[in-house]
Amino acid sequence: MDHPANSTLTAARLVRLLGPPDPGVPAYRWLADTLRGLVTDGLVLHGTRLPSERALVAELGLSRTTVTRAYAALRERGYAEARQGSGTRAALPGGPVTGGGEPLPDVVPGRPAPSDAIDLTSAAPPAIPGLAMAYVRAAESVARYVSGMGYYPYGLPSLRAVLAQRFTERGLATDPEQIIVTTGALESAAVAARALLGPGRRIAVETPTYPGLLAAVRPEASRVVPVPVSAEGIDPASWHSALASSGAQVASVIADFQNPTGNLLDAQARQELGRAWRAYDVVGLIDETLVDVVLDPVELPPPMAAFAPRTVTVGGVSKSMWGGLRIGWIRASRELLPGLARARLSLGLGAPVLEQLVVEDWLTGDWGAANIEHLQRIRQQRDVLLEAVRTALPEWACVVPTGGLSLWWHLPRSRSTVLAQRARDEGLLLPPGSVFAASGRGLEPWIRTPYVLQAETLRVAVDRLARAWARAA
Template identity: 35%
Template sequence: MSDAQLTARSLELLLGAWRTSAAGYQALADRIRLLVLDGRIPIGTRLPAERDLAGRLELSRTTVAAAYRQLREAGFVDSVRGSGSVARLPGRTLPLPAIGGEGMLDFTKACLPAASPLAAAARAAAEELPCFLSEPGYDPVGLPHLRAEIAERYTRRGLPTTPDQILVTVGAQQAIALIARTFLQRGDRVVIEVPTYPHAIEAIRLAGARLVPITVSAPEEGPHRLGEQNDGWDADAIEQTFRRANPALAYLIPDFHNPTGATMSPETRERVLAAAAGHGAIVVADETTAELDIDRVGEYLPMPRYADATSPGAPIIMIGSASKTLWGGLRIGWIRAERSHIQRLIGAKPATDLGTPIIEQLVVARMLPQLDEIVEERREQLRLGRETVHRLVAERFPDWSVPVQHGGLTAWVGIGAPVSSALALAARSHGLLIAAGPRFGIDGAFERFVRIPMTYTPEEYERAFTALAGAWAVAANEPVPYFDQAALPSVV
C-alpha cells in the first residue's frame, strides 16, 4: 500500500468543477471515481477525513460520508483501520468492448498507416537477411550501414554527425527510458513540458527523478510563420525554472510538440540551451515528429548550436524514430549524442535489451534514402486530416477551439468545459477510444482539452465525431460508468 495521503485542499484542486445536477454525494462520488480511474489519485492513497473534506468543500459531513460509502460499495475505496479511506480499484467492473475489438475506433494512437514503399523494402530486406544468419544476431548498437544513413541525414540538416554518434534502439520509447536510466540518479530534477508525451513521464519517474514542469501551449491563431513568435513556450519562465530547480536533465519536444502541435522558435531554443548550459543540464530533444511538416515545404528551422566536442554549451541528446514517419510496426528508434554519451548508453543497454531486431533494421535502412518522398506523402495525408478535423469541429462543436498547427500528428482541442475524462469514458460506449487531456499532464490538469489525431481518413473522422457527439451529451450531464484501469490503452 502507498504511503501517500491526499489533503482536503489537494483533493479540492483535483475535483475542479465537480458539482452537477446530480445529488451532492452522487456527483462527488462520481468525480472521485474518475480521478481514481484516470490515475490522478494513485491506488493506495489515503483520502482526506470526512470532516476535513466536508469543511473544505462546504458540505455537510453526511454528504461526504454518503459519497465515501458509495465508493466503498463500488469497490473504489477501502476502509482500513488506522488509515481511514484508501483508494483502490474494484475487482470486478462493468463489461466494456475490448480495446481494438471489432467496431472500436482507436484514436489513442496518433499514427499513420505504413508508408507505400514499405512492402517492397520488407521483401528486399528479407532477401538480404541470409547474409547475417551466420552471425549470432544480437546487435546492441545498430547495423553499421543503418547508423551511417541516420548520421548522414543529421549532417544534411546542418548537424555534422558520424555513425559512432548514433545508437539504434527498439523504438523511441526505449531511447527515452535508456537515457533516463543512464543519466539520472534518484532524486534528480528533470524539466519536462506539460502537457507532454505520457510515456516519457512514466520512464522518467521510473528512474526515480522529480519532475519540474514548464508549460507549453497550443499555437495561437494568426499569420505568423512557423518558428516565429507565439511559439507556445515562455522562455523567461523556462530560464527561471532552471535557476530555481537546478535540474540534471530537460526532456523537450521542440518540433510539432505532442500533443499541442507547437514548434519552438530558434530564439527560444537558444535561450533554453543557454539556460541548460549554465546549470550543467543535459537537454534531451525528442524529434520523433520533427519531419512531419505540413506547411513548411522545403523550409527547415535552423539547427541550434548543439554542443559537440568543439563548441561549448549544454550537452544535447537527440531522439529519432522510424515509427512515426514509416510505420508504427517498425520498432526502430535511435539516439544521436556525443561519443562519450553513446558509449555510456551502449554500456547500459544490455540491462534491458540484448539487441535490436536485424530484419527491422534492414527495412529501415532501405527506406531512409526515400524519406524525402515519404515525407511528401505524409504531408498530403496530414493536410487532409487537419482539414477534416477543423471542418468537423466547426460543424459539430462550434464552441470547441482547434489551434493552428503547421505539422505533427495531433490537434490539442479545447472543449470549453472540464469534462475531458468523462468524455473519454463515455466515448467508449459509442465505439471510440480517445485520450483525455489529463493523460498528458502530471497533476490532473488539462480537463478542458482532448487530443485528436490528424492521421485518420475522412470516413473514420465522421464515425469518430458522431461518437463524440453522443458522448458529449453524456459527459456534460450524466455520470459515466467505471471500467477496469487495466483496460486503458497506451497512448501513442
C-alpha cells in the same frame, strides 16, 4: 489510401498505379506481382473490386489470356477472391488484422469499450506505402549478415553512418560513433533516462507531453518537475524559474510538432531554451519522433542539439513509417556516450537486423513519391477532422499545427475527464487531458484528437464526440 475497402478500382486508375511494365519478366507475372505489391502496401485495399478482365485488357493493351492468368495467380496466392456476381476483389491472405493501436493508459478504467468503438487514443498512422516490399528487399539483403553472430548492440554500421549523415545534413555535425540504434524511440528514451537519471536526480518535463515519454523517464527519476507549455510554444521564463527552483539536472522537450500540442519550436525559441539549459548546467533530452511528419510548408530549424550541445536526441520511425517497425536511435554528444552505451547494454543486445535494413532502405532509397503520398493522406485527414470539429463544436478552439498527428483542443469548460467517460458511452475512445499532464492531474480544459484514421471514420467519430460533449457540458 486511394479508396475505402469494398469500393471499385477502375482500369484507368489501376494502370496508373501499376506503372510501366517490366520487359524482363513475362507480362502475366509482372501484372500479378505488381498488383500483389499494391495490395500488400495498402494502395489497393482488402475488399476492393478490381477491374474486369475485359476492361483491363482494353486499358493495358495485353491479351485476355495474360490478364486471366495474372488474376488466377493472385487468387492462388490468396491476394484476390472471385465472388459470384461481384467480380474479382483484392484480398489479404487471412484478411487484415485489426488492432495494434499505440498503447496509452486506460482512459476510463474498469469500463469495457463497445465492440464498434472508434479509437482516438492512438496517434500512429498506418504504414507508409511501399513498406511491405521494403521488407522483401531487406530479406534479400539479410543473407550478407547471417554468417556472423548477428549481435550489433549499437546498430548496423551502415545504418549508423546513414543516420549520422542525416543529422549532419540537418545542421548538426555527427559521426557514426555518436549514434546508437535501439528498438524504438521509447526504448531510446528509457536508455537515456537510465544513463542520465538515478537516485536524487530530477528531470524537468514540459506539460502537456507524450505519456509514453513520461512512462520511460519516471522510474529513473527521483522527481519529475512539470514546466508549462502552450500550443503557441515555450515560455523561457517558465524554464528559468523551474530549473532555478528545482535543481533539475535533465530537461525533456519535444521540439518538433510537440505531442499533443503540435507546436514547432523555431530557431529563436531553441536558442533561448539552450541558453537556459547552459545557465543551469542541464542535459537536454529531445524527442524527435515526429520531425518527419511535415504537413504544411515550413522551414525546419536545425536539431535542438545544435543549440544545446549537451543533449541526447532520440528518434524513430513509428510515426513516419509504421508503428510495427520497432527501430529507433540515439544521437548524443561524445561525453555522454559511455554512460548511454552501458545503459543500452543493460536493456538489450541490439535491434533486429532485418528491421534495421528496412529503415536503411527508407533513408537511402527512392521513397520520394511514397513519402509525399503518406503525408498528403495525413494532411487530408487533419483537414477533414478540423472542419468536422469546427462545424459540430464551434466553441472549441485549437492552434492548427503545421505537422504532427493530432489536434489539441481547448474546451469552453473544464470537462475533459467527463467528456472521455461520455465518449466511451457513445462508442468513442479518447484520453482526457490529464493523461498528458506531467503530474498526472489537471489539463481539464483540453482534449487531444489524432487524425490518423480514414476520413469517413473521423467524421463518424466527430458525430459521436459532439453527442458526448452535449452530455458532458
